[in-house]
Amino acid sequence: MKNPIIMIKQCIEKEEPYFVLRGQDICALPAIEAYYEAIKQQVKDPYFIEEIEEIMKDFRAYRKEQQTHIPD
Numbered sequence: 001m002k003n004p005i006i007m008i009k010q011c012i013e014k015e016e017p018y019f020v021l022r023g024q025d026i027c028a029l030p031a032i033e034a035y036y037e038a039i040k041q042q043v044k045d046p047y048f049i050e051e052i053e054e055i056m057k058d059f060r061a062y063r064k065e066q067q068t069h070i071p072d
Contacts, residue, residue: 002051004020008020021059022071023058023059023062023063023066023068024062024066024067024068024069024071025068025069025070025071026068026069026070027070028059028068029056029059029060029063029068032052032055032056032059033056035052036049036052036053036056039052
């Protein structure tokens with residue numbers, strides 16, 4: 001999986017917009033699930049699709065263990 005800190009630094013350098021979702025965000029998992037459905041239709045790289053599946057698993061596991069809410 002790519003290092004998110006490096007990715008954010010690259011975006012800042014290029015003045016490219018970016019968006020971060022946190023595990024505690026109650027809307028994060030539905031957003032990732034929607035993104036996953038979109039990439040299954042648009043992306044052919046199975047490794048990339050697998051990375052998103054792993055991220056979804058992490059967010060689901062976090063949700064089971066922790067209370068989610070709209071973060072500050």
